[in-house]
Amino acid sequence: MDPLDVMMHVDNIKPHFQAIFSADSHEVIGYEVLGRLELGTETISLGHFFHDPNVPDDFKMEIDQQIQDLALQRYMNEKINVDLYLNVHANYFTTDKEDEFLDHFLSYQEKGLDLTHIVIEITEQEFHGDIELLTHTLKYLKTLGVKVAIDDLGTGASNLDRISLIEPDILKVDLLALQNESMSNAYHGVIYSLSLLARKLGAELLFEGIESNYHFHYAWRNNGRYYQGDFLSSTTNQFVSKTILRERFRHDIQQFIQVERSKLTAKFQLTANLNKQLYEQWRQIRKNRSLDEQIDSLAKAMEHIFFRVYVTDEDGFQKTVNLIRTETGWIWDETVKGKNWSWRPYFIENVIRMNEERNGILSDLYNDIETGERIRTFSYPIDQSLYLFLDISPMYLDENEDLLW
Template identity: 25%
Template sequence: MDMELFPWYQPIVETASGRIAGYEALARTRNQQGEVVSAGAYFSDPTIEPDERINADRHVRYQALSALKEIPGDSFISINLSPEWLQYVAEAGELPTLAMLEELQVDPSRVMIEITELSGDLDLICQAVSLYREAGFRIAIDDFGADFSQLDRVALLLPDVVKLDMKLLRDGLDNPRNASMIQVLGEMASRLGAKVLCEGVETEEAYFLALTCNAYYMQGFLFSEARSHALPSDHFNRQSTLLRDSYRDMALDSSTRSQWLAQKVSAELVGLREQIRAKGVVAGTIDLEHYLPTGQMLRFYICDRTGTQISPNYENRSGAWKINREPEGCDWSWRPYFIELMASDDIEQRLVFSEPYHDIYAGELSQTAALLIDESHILLADLRSGQVDGDLFHNGRGMRARSIDVL
């Protein structure tokens, strides 16, 4: 191996405390100008023999593990393992990394094995992961969400940490749909029992989005690029406190604004309910002459108490009502907002909102509201979420329901 290879370390910050929980060891080399640059191209170069790449990987890993003696005892080192190395471990049935730790007298629980590729032989991956886990290592899955065909493998491996794909985080800043997707992935990882690590956190906006993804750890240039040495554990404490305070203040302001808007919408829906009550609920004959559509209303419709839609959709198209009978007879009883309303002890006083979702017809973030009309009928209305509760802090977190008192 003619190339000089060595590790640098990027801090991994614990969200709740701000302390440096660990470091990801990243292979580095020097270019012709003597500048420190990534050595990633070397390890992915198909012209270099696999054995040479494995030996180089082992060389860098030994240096990285040696650094554990220089960082606080409650911090860990995360090291990346290629598919070639996993295959070697599984076939050989031994752990050279464990031998390194024994030589260095370091506890394996301070090392996180970061699996960077799941598309290989599943049996070999499981064998390798089992060996590492039995030896006391932590297990992480990198780039979660980059390939949805790998979700079953993640569930099978039960990692301690899941790193959300950096590209998804960046895309989520530009597109609410992408934000919704990464939030769902974060929730999914948490439900699998894994701590979520968001990497590629470069801006405050990315940090705030990562918080909505259940991020237990953060990693990225907002805190630090990779360094040649470790930092004091509390180095980012103040920065983290200021970031959390800023998020909390914006979230509280957003929540207050959302509650005001929700009350405004509820007054409008109660008015519609009273108009329907006055005219009588007869499917297809609701008198809308004195109820003009507003900007937030996409459509409304009526169900019976079993959840069956008994009216057409009354759809707001360019400020005028249009009737769409296609959904008549659909059953919405399984929707969380319908169940939440029907389970309420004070059903006559409750207005239930769904979590925001992307309306497939309007192509925008929306919410559904459910309100009792009378003993036999339920009013459902699809609303533009930006008018009620749809922003960075409430965007796309599943389909759970929430309710407010309308009386």
């Protein structure tokens, strides 16, 4: 709809609410306020209006204020005691109308609004002003009890430095990209990074765009505390019962736990089996040959599992060639001998673990630098100062689906 048409129907713009659920209580813990234009029997989302860079900020602020006023009045009149999430364009806080906006918002505190139940949602990607002014205003609001959420993470290029400066209470991750298979592999890495960022910042993860049970499970296993989407509760002009999905949550999460236990069991069993097989295979290999020849024999004996094998010392210097399986057989890559891999994630930690436990370690799932495919690596100590690294082939992982999580 044309922005001018929206402005001509201001009286028909109403707040709608989408429930947000919690993993720990299984109850509604908040509502996001979303603007809707009601024309007869038609209800039109205003998302495009607010995200269109060609719409003047004055138009957006006027509509925003109307939606928020109506939402806050209903929220207070109906004595709702869960959080209310208000979408606010971050640029508002760095304009000459900042004081006007804040004064109007804070006037509700004088009317009895508990600010500890208010969450301000901003989209960091769309912010183009002075980050210091923004962080100053948001920190002031936080001293009053207001919480801050960063919206639309996972859908575009976010600036992690700016997010860290804002110190949000909630990171809101959009699962829309999961519906695009061409993006999904890279997206898993983005979600993992956001999960680590949330932990470092002491923030909670809220997953929105949950459209299926798969999305729900994905959000749960990626450390989501809060959930939002049409699969759980659609956007309506009414508040719903806090306990509307309590039993369904309990049932679904119990199923998720069972699935996760099955996958973890598969990983533990693979780790135990590989430790046993490598111990037996390494014992049988003649040690009167070069280290390159020894791992060549090992690689060929276990080629149904691994596609790349090499050895480093405890400081990460590669002591052998890379043994790489191709369609025509195993090849030796001499170019990597002597390179140092101590910079890789968990390398030093895993070497210490192998020394202490005298057992091999199965890595998490990651994208291989060389092939771009998702793989796992098994690390195994062959003596006090030498360590085998064996990359498990994508084909083997595909045949054992429990290992693909």
